[in-house]
Amino acid sequence: MKNFNFQAGTKILFGKNKINELADEVLNYSNRILITYGQGSVVKSGLLDAVKNKLEEKGIFYKELSGIQPNPRLTSVKEGVQLCKDHNLGFILAVGGGSIIDATKAMAAGFSYDGDPWDFMLRKAVPENPLPLGSILTLAATGSEMNGGAVITNDATEEKLPMGSDLLRPKFSILDPTYTFSVNKYQSASGTVDIMSHIFEQYFTPDSGTEIQDCIAESILKTCIMYGPVVLEEPENYEARANLMWASSLALNGLTVTGKMMGDWSTHMIEHEVSAIYDLTHGVGLAIIFPHWMEYVLNERNAFKFARLGKNVFGIAEESEMDAAHKTIEAIRNFFTSLNMPAQLTEVDIPSDRIKEMGEKACKFGPIGYFKRLNAEAVTEILEMAK
Ligand code: NZQ
Numbered sequence: 001m002k003n004f005n006f007q008a009g010t011k012i013l014f015g016k017n018k019i020n021e022l023a024d025e026v027l028n029y030s031n032r033i034l035i036t037y038g039q040g041s042v043v044k045s046g047l048l049d050a051v052k053n054k055l056e057e058k059g060i061f062y063k064e065l066s067g068i069q070p071n072p073r074l075t076s077v078k079e080g081v082q083l084c085k086d087h088n089l090g091f092i093l094a095v096g097g098g099s100i101i102d103a104t105k106a107m108a109a110g111f112s113y114d115g116d117p118w119d120f121m122l123r124k125a126v127p128e129n130p131l132p133l134g135s136i137l138t139l140a141a142t143g144s145e146m147n148g149g150a151v152i153t154n155d156a157t158e159e160k161l162p163m164g165s166d167l168l169r170p171k172f173s174i175l176d177p178t179y180t181f182s183v184n185k186y187q188s189a190s191g192t193v194d195i196m197s198h199i200f201e202q203y204f205t206p207d208s209g210t211e212i213q214d215c216i217a218e219s220i221l222k223t224c225i226m227y228g229p230v231v232l233e234e235p236e237n238y239e240a241r242a243n244l245m246w247a248s249s250l251a252l253n254g255l256t257v258t259g260k261m262m263g264d265w266s267t268h269m270i271e272h273e274v275s276a277i278y279d280l281t282h283g284v285g286l287a288i289i290f291p292h293w294m295e296y297v298l299n300e301r302n303a304f305k306f307a308r309l310g311k312n313v314f315g316i317a318e319e320s321e322m323d324a325a326h327k328t329i330e331a332i333r334n335f336f337t338s339l340n341m342p343a344q345l346t347e348v349d350i351p352s353d354r355i356k357e358m359g360e361k362a363c364k365f366g367p368i369g370y371f372k373r374l375n376a377e378a379v380t381e382i383l384e385m386a387k
């Protein structure tokens with residue numbers, strides 16, 4: 001196990017009616033805020049009205065920015081920055097899924113930066129002194145509610161790139177599982193795949209001596225496998241929604257990568273290239289690409305890690321590590337399929353004519369991956385397997 005510092009700076013307010021604590025939390029930072037949300041789910045569910053009531057009760061001034069899209073766009077980020085500047089706002093509250101929280105983080109960073117916020121994605125600038133932000137999560141998936149990462153799409157260049165800073169961790173996040181009751185089957189399944197993928201990215205690394213981290217990772221996977229199918233059939237099952245919601249945060253708040261050099265993240269980088277061009281739902285892209293990545297990187301030296309996952313998570317007991325590894329990948333693909341997720345790009349009408357371009361773009365800053373380094377040709381091969 002390598003040395004590490006771990007500080008998951010976000011205060012989590014978990015459970016029913018935790019919104020009652022919202023206004024006091026906000027007032028720790030400002031009494032003039034921007035509320036950000038998406039394309040209507042929080043209006044329809046009544047959550048937005050509840051938020052406004054809570055703020056008004058304590059005399060908090062707010063402006064609103066609506067219409068943030070899944071795969072959030074740079075244009076929304078710029079709009080948010082302008083609103084904060086024009087109205088002298090001191091805090092941003094994201095109400096929604098990962099896309100809303102991500103856009104909010106980029107706004108918070110952009111507020112204190114004179115240049116184009118896209119510079120953060122191009123690695124030309126790092127966030128300094130961002131506006132504080134908080135979130136009310138409505139979809140269990142990305143972990144954005146408890147980490148400092150954000151992924152933004154630039155329509156003009158067909159790029160989708162990450163940025164990150166500990167300074168962008170939400171100051172607090174309200175996790176009330178009842179807010180996820182209205183998430184449809186497709187997004188619930190996609191969110192479950194995303195949580196599991198975050199675990200895979202940090203489980204499949206060349207590090208050793210991280211038994212505690214790997215056991216936590218396996219528990220989170222088992223939780224997803226137990227409750228993912230339940231929420232598709234019983235969307236208002238509180239315990240299932242609650243377990244997935246906490247799994248979302250724990251899977252990507254830095255916990256399971258402690259003591260390791262870093263995560264692999266190549267599957268995410270590849271998926272981002274696909275959704276940058278085709279506006280695919282993130283978890284759906286991961287459901288397609290991850291099993292192909294696993295088949296591509298599997299070799300005699302790393303088969304033991306796949307076999308370990310298979311044994312501890314799926315109960316696979318093969319004598320040969322290689323046979324167990326193959327069975328494990330098959331079990332993961334079958335689980336995704338059982339959630340009605342596709343297994344190939346053609347199933348979501350993505351043609352193969354731009355695969356080489358996506359391979360090159362995924363490696364625009366150099367080879368990707370830590371479990372196995374991948375160059376543009378390797379990424380192209382994985383996408384060819386996935387087509
Ligand atoms: O826009 P609205 O109307 O709110 O509808 C959304 C959207 O259509 C809907 N939804 C959200 N909560 C709902 C709901 N519908 C009914 N009831 C509710 N309670 O779900 C749709 C998808 O929302 P979105 O926020 O896009 O989903 P998700 O949370 O999966 O976020 C995906 C984005 O996060 C990025 C992805 O790349 C993608 O852009 N990621 C961010 C990460 C991070 N910051 O750490 C890591 C992830 O790996 C990921 O890359």
Ligand code: ZN
Pocket residue numbers: 142194197198268282
């Ligand atoms: Zn993800």
